[in-house]
Each structure stands twice: as structure tokens, then as C-alpha cells.
Amino acid sequence: MTPPPTAAPASPAPVAADPRPTRDPGAGRRTPPVTGGALVLVGMLLVALNLRAVVTSLGALLDEVRDGLGLSGVTAGLVTTLPTIAFAGLGALTPWLVRRVAPARVLVVAMIALAVGQVLRVATDSAWIFVLTSALALSGIAVANILLPMLVKQHFPHRTGLVTGAYTMALTVGTTVAAATAVPIAHAFGSWRAGLGIWAAMAAVAVLPWVPLALRTRAAARRATPTAVAAAPPRVRPARTRLGWAMAIYFGAQSLSGYAIMGWLAQLFRDAGYQPESAGLLLAGVTALGVPIALLMPTLAGRLRSLRPLVLGLTTASTLAYLGLALAPHGAALLWVALLAIGQGAFPMILTAIGLRARTAEGTVALSAFAQSTGYVIAALGPLMVGILYEATGGWTAPLGFLLGALAVQTTAGMAIARPRYVEDE
Template identity: 70%
Template sequence: MLLVLAGIVLVAVNLRAVVTSLGALLDEVRDGLHLSGAVAGVVTTVPTIAFAVFGATTPWLVRRVPPARLLVAAMSVLAVGQLLRVVTDSPAAFIGFSALALAGIAVTNVLLPMMVKQSFPDRPGLVTGAYTLSMSVGAAAASAAAVPVAHAFGSWRAGLGVWALLAAVAVLPWLPSALRRGQRIERREIHPSARIRPARTRIGWSMAVFFGMQSIGGYAVMGWLAQLFRDSGFTPSTAGLLLAGVTLFALPFALLMPALAGRVRRLRPLILGLTAVCGVSYVGLAIAPHAGAVLWVTLLGIGQTVFPVSLVVIGLRARTAEGTVALSAFAQSVGYLFASLGPLLVGILYEATGGWLAPLGVLAVALAIQAGAGVLISRPGYVEDQAHVSGANGPIEAVEATPAAVLAETGPLAAPLREAA
């Protein structure tokens, strides 16, 4: 179990470095590849699109490939993609190889909650906290070190490419398990041919909306916060350090909040409290980005620990490993489709207005919808109890749910989305 825990932690260190290193060097990449603001917005949107598309394939992969082998493959793809994207001068190839690297992360994002539930059923909150803490450490290290490494080697390519080595190291703890016959998901609770369909459940859509709204803020921050601080008068290196501060100041909370979520009887106060803290930081970034930078970064880091809380809730809303991976894949895939709008809209609005009030306004609306969806996922329940399960003898149970039905309960700010749905 210690080797499994070490492997999970080491893999988790890699899951945000590819994104935050790019955020810290976005200006240099834009100049080096001659990207417009809109194309730069596409570049910062690639993570969420890749996570949505490739994350959806994970349940299919898990049914055919043992988890250890799947993790080895995912980390290998991440390493190769990171290397290839820094040796090209083509914007299209850069985006394509970035998507390849992110495909490895997408599969791992979905797989880790299932592995935690299977390997550590009595400590899901604590282990989730440990691996999200590791994600934060990796994200902070990449944010802080990307610019100095690029300066030391005289190129932004080094500042991005060095993280491929970290992905290669993450393969090592999983090699012994990958080289022997692996264990697939146990399905003792349901028919072996059954499939859980979170798309037909209220829990599934509530988790997807919540995950998507918090991801809009998270990936917009990773992609654009350093640029906001540069525009407010900070040097590139200091802006990168401030971006790293979002994760550094949140480190104790990244461990505490998931453990707390796994133990408290009522999730609503925790989720709404973290959402409110994030809202205060947006207001501060809008009115005093330079004078209060450290305070806003600290609050933003604390508020964004709602992400590891969401991973714990995925496990709490499923009875089985099958249910966990199905709910994780659905919530993350659909959620990241929502989230893909965030960095893109921020890039378009930033280029159109030349400022940060409009982009921050979009993030504030997403935060309001996040609060409403957070209330819904706080209600007790299990995806297996609501899911349409297809087995050998046909449908077993069906409870219809739609995105419009969930958005209808997230408050008045969701009305335009409700009508669109």
C-alpha cells in the first residue's frame, strides 16, 4: 500500500505542471510562436478540452487495461507530448502536442479517485488530500521555476520541456505492478456486463456543473493570472511567483479541506464558504491587483481548494469502484467542456477590452453558478441508486435528469444557461 500511495502522489505532482509552466511563460510563448491574443486563448483552453475528450474514454480503457499499466501509459504519453511541443515552431503542432500531453493527464484525472476508493476505502479524504496537495506542489514548482529555468537556458522551450523528466520519473513506482498481471475493477455489486450511466442522474449533472464552474476559474487563473499581474506592474519573474503563490498559500488547506469533506455531516457550509472566499479574491483583483496582490493570491488559493473537495464528493456519491470511475469520467468530461469556455472567454475579452474587469466578471458569474450546484451535490445520495444501469437483461433502473433540470436549481443567474439548455 505504501508503494501505491507513493505512486499516486508522484503521479499527482505531474497533473498541473504542464499547465502552470505555460501560464508563467505565456508571453514568451506568444512572442516565440507569434500567437495573437485569441490564439493564446485557444492555447489556454486546450487543457479543458483535452480533459473532457480524453477523460471520457477512461471507463472504456479501465475495463480493458489494468490500472497500473494505464497509469504507465498515461505518464509516458505526458512525457512525450511535453518534449515534442517544445521542439516545434508551428502553432498548430504546439497545440496538438500539448493536447497529446494533456491526454495522459485526462486519463489520470479520472482514474485516481477510483484507485483511492479501491486501495484506501477507509481514508478517502486523507489520501485525496495527499494527492491534491502533491498536485499543488507540482503546480507551484512549475509556476515558480519555469521563468528562471527559461532564463538559465536562454529559451522558453527549456522552461516548458524540463517537466517531461518529472513525468518519466512518475512511471517508476508503477512498473512492478504493470509488468505483472493487473487487477481490474471489481464488480461484485452489479452484473459484470452492467454499465452505470451518470448522464441519467441528478447527481451526475450536479457534479458536472459544479466541476465545470470551479474549473472555469481554476484554468483561467492558471492561464492568465500571471499576465494580469504583469499588466499591473510586476516583473515576469514576480508574476510567476505570485501565480505559484496561489498553490503555495493553499497547501495546508489542500490537505485539510478534503479530509474535512470526508468527515463532516453537512457539506454545504464548507462548499459555500470556499466559494465566497474565491469571490472576495476576484473583487480584490479587480480593484487593487498590485497593492493587495499577496492577499488576493492567498484567498484565491484557499478558495480553489474546492477542487479537491469535489474529488472527495465524487467518491462520496458512489457506492462502488465502477460507480466512482463512471461518475468521475462523466463529471470531469462534461465539466471540462463547460470549463473550456473560461480561458477562451478570458482571452477574447482581454484582447477586446484591454483590461481585466470583463474577464473577472465572467469568472464571477461562473462562481455564482458553482455555489448553486454546490448546494445540490451537498445532498446525500449515490449515483448507483439513480443511474440507468444497462445489463444483460436490459434496463434495471432509470431516473431521468438533464443539464437544464440541474441548472434550474442553481439560482437566478443560471437562467440564460437554463434557456440555452
């Protein structure tokens, strides 16, 4: 029944006194961004370019670093495992940080930590200082990993797929460029230190857009009234929800396969008869083909009501790739590389789903932190288990069977997150 006309004027007076621009940065979708969207987008793309360069540049130069610093096998193993450890442990702290400090200010510190860590690790001759400074650099990446989905939700709530695709593509480009150019840069300058240290400059550039954004956020916070500051959103705890665990398992399973492929695919192709250079190019092909997929996948995910077609399609591509690598790794290598690249589209899809399955920025950062921190713990098992099975059996049937088992777990979790639902509702 329509209310009588005389009931409407009762509430306007108090509403007029509410200072809307002073809402907390973690508030819901109706809050207008404190800063311009263009500068935020540029800042996000620059951050994304840095999110894997520190990892893939080291992977390309690991032999030179081991010789230069005298790293033992155990220490080298620790260095290669550090990314997943840092992403899991430090990523979990990010929601606590953004409840106390504005995201723009957190990103300034994160990118400074990334730049400084990269500079310090190439300036030392100590193996353990190299490990510690690498951990410092990775801490900045761990925080940024969690914040980017939240920033998409906060500043671009109606363009989630497009913006997620843009920054995921930037991440993939940074990954590819760092892996492809680290060795040539090191050779050009005559030292592995140049091949690693040069990426600190890119991290320093990523700081620049966030400085004015952080200053504006600070000024907005000073203007906030006690009433506005007290209107903080409720805590969201994804660990207490089925959706949160499904997201974490899907993220972990797809990351497990991704890290296993990055670590072992080139060796598989070498064992199949390819020269080392050709095997490296085939591995690079997975990443290169992933660039357009990283752009398109979030857009598709954002437009579909249910993610089920994407989940099943990605599973099919990965299944065919694993079976092909087991049965005919040399005869149709390019086809298997293309199918692997399609299957790895699960990464941009799950990043998009983090934003799609939360109603608010607070929910997005909580879901992002839980899914990624828990997921990276699972992902750490990938290269390790593939290596153990490869060494134990002397072939690739058992490792690929393990990846098929992980894919089955991933698909089951994917079906659970496919239908529209929100973590806040659970």
C-alpha cells in the same frame, strides 16, 4: 424474527468454492486490492506531480515558444486551450478503457504518452507538430485525471479524504514548481526547449511504480476463473442522474474560475500598478497558499456528514476576493490573494466528493469521467470570456462580475451535492 439455527448451514458449501481474490479491479468496496497500498500511493503521488507541469511550464514560457516557433496568435490560442479540450474529450473515454484494461496498465501507457509527448514537442521546429505532440502529452494527463479518484476508492476506501488530500497537494506542488522554475531552467540552458523538456523526466519516473503493479494485475487476471470474470459490476451512467449533473456543473464552474485566475490575475495586478515581477509573485502566491489547503480540504470533506459548510465557506471567500479585486486591487492585494487561495479549495473538495458520492470503484470512475469531462468544457469558457469582457470594457469590473455570476452557479450546484447520496442509487 430470528431464523432457526438449522437454517444457517445451508449455504457454506458453495461459498467456500468462490475464489475471492480474482474479482475484477472495478468491483466494489469489499474487494481487497490486488497490490500493496504503499506502492499504489507512491505511484499516485508521482502521477499527481505531473498533472499540471506540462501546462504551467508552457504558460511561463509562452512568449519564448511563440518567438522560437513563429506561432501565430491563433495557434498560440489553440495551444493554451488544448488542456481543457483534451481533458474534456479524452477524459470521457477513460471508463471505456478501464472496463477493458486494468487501471495500472492504463496509467503506464498514459505516463509514457506524457513523457514522449513532452520530448517530441521540444525536438521540433514545426508549429503544428508542436501542437500535436502537446496533445499527445495532454492525453496522458486527461486519463490520469479520471483514474486517480477511482484508485482512491478502490485501494483506500476508508481514507478517502486523507489520500485525496495527499495527491491533490502533490498536484499543487507540481503546478507551482513547474511555473516557478521553467523560466530559470530555460535561462540556465539558454533555450526554452530545456524549460519545457525537463519535465519529461518527471513523467518517466512516474511510470516506474506502475510497471510492477501492471504486471501483478495481469497475473491476477490470468488466474481469474470464468465465474469471477463474469461477475462484472453494472454500468453506471451519471449523465442520467441529477447528482452527476450537479457534480459536473460544480466542477466546471470552479475550474472556470481557476483557469481565469491563472490566465488573468497577473494582468489585473499589473493594471493596478504592480511591476510584472510583483504581479507574477502574487499569482504564484495563490498556488503556494493552495498547497496546505489542498491537503486539509479533503480531510475536512471526508469527516463532515454534509458538505454545506464547506460549500458556503468557499463561496464566501471567493466572493470577498472578487469584490476586493474590483474595489481595491492594490491596497489589500495580499488579502485578496489569500481569499482566492481559500476559494480555490473548491477543487480538492470536489475531487473528494467524487469518491464520497459513489459506492463502488465503477461508480467512482464513471462519475469522475462525467464530472471532469463535462466540467472542462464549461471551464474553457473562463479565460475566453474574461478576455473578451476585458478587451470590450477596458477594465476589470465586467470580468469580475462574470466570475461572480459563475460563482453563484457553482454554489447552487454545490448545495445539491452537499447532502450524502450515491450516484448508483439514482
